[in-house]
Amino acid sequence: MPSAEAITLTLPDGSETDGPSVGHSSLAEPCRAENPERDWALFLDIDGTLLRLVPDPRDAIVDDDLRRLLAAATARLDGAIAFISGRRLAVIREMLGPLAVHAAGLYGLEFLSDGVEFATPIEVPMALADLADQVERLFAGEPGLVIERKGPVLSLNTGKRADLLSTILPLAERTLERLPAGYRNVIGHAGLELMPVAADKGSAIRRFMTMPPFQSRRPIFIGDDKPDERGFAAINASGGISVRVFPAGETQAHYGVEDVDAVRQWLGGENFPDVTAFTRLTASPNTVPQPVHLPV
Numbered sequence: 584m585p586s587a588e589a590i591t592l593t594l595p596d597g598s599e600t601d602g603p604s605v606g607h608s609s610l611a612e613p614c615r616a617e618n619p620e621r622d623w624a625l626f627l628d629i630d631g632t633l634l635r636l637v638p639d640p641r642d643a644i645v646d647d648d649l650r651r652l653l654a655a656a657t658a659r660l661d662g663a664i665a666f667i668s669g670r671r672l673a674v675i676r677e678m679l680g681p682l683a684v685h686a687a688g689l690y691g692l693e694f695l696s697d698g699v700e701f702a703t704p705i706e707v708p709m710a711l712a713d714l715a716d717q718v719e720r721l722f723a724g725e726p727g728l729v730i731e732r733k734g735p736v737l738s739l740n741t742g743k744r745a746d747l748l749s750t751i752l753p754l755a756e757r758t759l760e761r762l763p764a765g766y767r768n769v770i771g772h773a774g775l776e777l778m779p780v781a782a783d784k785g786s787a788i789r790r791f792m793t794m795p796p797f798q799s800r801r802p803i804f805i806g807d808d809k810p811d812e813r814g815f816a817a818i819n820a821s822g823g824i825s826v827r828v829f830p831a832g833e834t835q836a837h838y839g840v841e842d843v844d845a846v847r848q849w850l851g852g853e854n855f856p857d858v859t860a861f862t863r864l865t866a867s868p869n870t871v872p873q874p875v876h877l878p879v
């Protein structure tokens with residue numbers, strides 16, 4: 584666990600709490616809501632948070648146990664659960680079925696609220712398609728490489744092939760010069776993604792927080808990867824509980840949870856949503872060691 588100075592959490596009422604420097608937080612008194620079904624809103628990343636990371640995202644499966652946990656948690660929060668993912672919304676709906684009532688796909692470019700879909704219309708830039716073609720042409724058949732063309736978002740999954748990532752990265756960086764302003768490269772657990780400025784999990788969470796059943800509740804967001812950091816920042820700014828799944832690198836999250844199994848255990852816990860179950864991260868910026876290595 585990190586051991587630098589403790590962070591101060593500003594609560595929505597303006598008061599502050601420091602909590603202990605290690606171990607479980609002291610959130611029990613100031614942050615525990617009395618009516619979970621009305622007081623908390625839960626935002627969940629999917630891959631690496633609810634599902635273990637796999638080399639090919641198409642192989643990830645939502646098992647029945649997870650469905651049961653999510654259904655129970657949704658009922659407990661009176662429906663205030665939204666999935667915030669980099670996957671396409673259509674894929675999220677296919678994976679989660681009727682559980683996907685509220686969801687943000689493509690980091691918020693696609694949005695599902697109470698069963699109604701909205702999409703931010705963004706053209707697929709020619710340069711993005713060119714990069715996908717180039718990578719496909721140069722590296723087709725390379726073990727570990729999975730190219731996902733997701734409209735205005737391009738995922739170049741390289742798994743644990745650091746050599747592949749370092750070869751592809753300069754190509755992606757050159758492509759940025761040809762892409763619309765605001766496009767960025769994000770290196771995460773699975774490899775590299777190029778996404779437009781509007782692809783922002785923080786914006787997606789803020790948008791949900793203006794809508795029922797999320798508005799006026801205290802938000803919790805659990806994620807595991809680089810694109811989740813903007814979500815953590817949005818949550819921190821609103822006095823919510825930001826939780827990063829271990830292991831990871833530097834993070835803005837204020838809390839940590841060990842792994843996917845621990846997230847599931849928390850979802851199914853008797854006292855759900857007991858935020859005291861999360862471990863307080865104490866460094867600023869918070870850090871947790873050990874990069875994730877995907878199986879090939």
Ligand SMILES: [Mg+2]
Nearest residue numbers: 628630631808
């Ligand atoms: Mg993730």
